Amino acid sequence: EVQLVESGGGLVQPGRSLRLSCAGSGFTFADYAVHWVRQTPGKGLEWVGGISWNSVSIGYADSVKGRFSISRDNAKNSLYLQMNSLRAEDSALYYCAKDIYNGFESWGQGTLVTVSS
Amino acid sequence: EIVMTQFPATLSVSPGERATLSCRASQSVSSNLAWYQQKRGQAPRLVIYGASSRATGVPARFSGRGSGTEFTLTISSLQSEDFAVYYCQQYNYWPITFGQGTRLEIK
Numbered sequence: 001e002v003q004l005v006e007s008g009g010g011l012v013q014p015g016r017s018l019r020l021s022c023a024g025s026g027f028t029f030a031d032y033a034v035h036w037v038r039q040t041p042g043k044g045l046e047w048v049g050g051i052s053w054n055s056v057s058i059g060y061a062d063s064v065k066g067r068f069s070i071s072r073d074n075a076k077n078s079l080y081l082q083m084n085s086l087r088a089e090d091s092a093l094y095y096c097a098k099d100i101y102n103g104f105e106s107w108g109q110g111t112l113v114t115v116s117s
Numbered sequence: 118e119i120v121m122t123q124f125p126a127t128l129s130v131s132p133g134e135r136a137t138l139s140c141r142a143s144q145s146v147s148s149n150l151a152w153y154q155q156k157r158g159q160a161p162r163l164v165i166y167g168a169s170s171r172a173t174g175v176p177a178r179f180s181g182r183g184s185g186t187e188f189t190l191t192i193s194s195l196q197s198e199d200f201a202v203y204y205c206q207q208y209n210y211w212p213i214t215f216g217q218g219t220r221l222e223i224k
Binding site (some may be wrong): 001017035037044045046048057059060061062070095099102103104105107108109 | 118124137149150153155160161162163166167170172204206208211212214215216217218
């Protein structure tokens with residue numbers, strides 16, 4: 001069974017940093033691109049960024065470019081999101097998702113990030 | 118950035134009837150369009166990919182059509198479990214973008 005499990009969320013002050021992790025299992029993690037998607041409670045989905053299977057291609061939404069950084073460790077079946085200079089508007093539920101080159105086939109349950117003083 | 122516009126924002130339909138949801142892209146995304154279903158408190162679920170292909174386990178009452186800039190998701194005979202929020206997503210270009218969602222509610 002494909003599983004994606006996010007961790008690392010929590011309460012953080014504006015301007016501080018946080019690192020999210022996503023552990024994949026039940027599939028060959030190294031074969032797939034993976035992405036971060038966030039959702040504010042009661043609102044829609046926003047793509048944060050994604051990384052190709054070999055880390056050659058990495059992309060970000062304009063709203064996080066220059067502040068967030070995505071990386072992966074295929075040996076550990078893990079995806080990371082380093083979030084710096086956090087703002088209140090970054091508060092959201094952060095999902096990781098497996099890309100099958102035709103949409104996001106599998107999603108984790110999300111980890112909640114709250115940016116507040 | 119490609120802007121995805123979904124309409125209507127809310128659609129009220131009775132169980133057993135047909136529902137048609139629409140999605141428009143600000144420029145062509147070819148057939149690189151997916152639809153997701155999201156129920157309250159759950160992660161999104163892939164329903165349609167490639168504009169018209171059903172994802173694994175998705176019932177045949179779900180169908181997708183379109184290419185370029187205009188897309189539709191049709192649910193032919195609504196079941197109680199189909200009432201949810203539906204999002205379209207283009208993955209033809211990065212940044213990947215989602216529509217704002219259509220809430221499908223029971224009439």
